[in-house]
Amino acid sequence: MTPAIDERERIRAAMDRILDGTPQTSNGALTIVALAQEADVPRNALTQRHLDLKNDFYERVKERGATPDAEARLRKTIVKLKETIANKNEELDQLRADVPALVRTVNQLTLENQLLREALAQPASNVLAFRNRQSPHPND
Template sequence: MSPAPDERDRIRAAMDRILEGTAQHSNGALTIVALAQEAGVPRNALTQRHLDLKNDFYAQVRARGQTPDSEIRLRQQIVKLKELRAKDATELAQLRTDVEYLVRVVNQLTAHNRQLVLAVARPDAPVRALPTQPHPNGRWVP
């Protein structure tokens, strides 16, 4: 599909309206989506056919000291992602500490269990193993 002959003119007029704050067919946001809507063209007209106009639009936005809405959203997302990453790093450090602690506890319990098994195995053991009975869910418990 070939572009309409007046497509570039409509895009330029839409750029002017958005930059002047007098958008008629869009929300007036400083984005390519709003520019395409304002010009009455598909978004890919700006991202594929008229890259020069898209770049010119963003250049004019920056020249006025404004930041495009898409850049503002991306910067906000970056901040959120950095916060999540810091939170994840803190949680990961805590989990690593917990794992080290749990490994020590398992080693201590294993050593204690080994001592108890040896104590029960002696003929003169002061410790006696209790009989086991089946648990309702099928596992054996002391």
């Protein structure tokens, strides 16, 4: 596909609009995707044909001291993930601390269960079985 004659000029104009904070057709993010959308060119125009303009765009973003949106999103994600890891580590430490107490409880219950089974297996000396006596008189 042959690039449009005015493609470079459109990219430069789009760069100026985005960096000035006045995008017309994109979300104004400091990304190549937004720049391509703003310039109405395919993304590969910046990644393959006009690398100098792509590099210029990133250099101008860097000079302004602005953090690209993708980097800002990644930094927020990193912070959230670090918090999640810290919470999970705290939870894991608590679970590890609970294990010995649970093992002791299981052992105690197993011993008690065994003692109860042994007691049930032995005949009780204080329990008497009633014999079924038949009365000589049916009305008794």
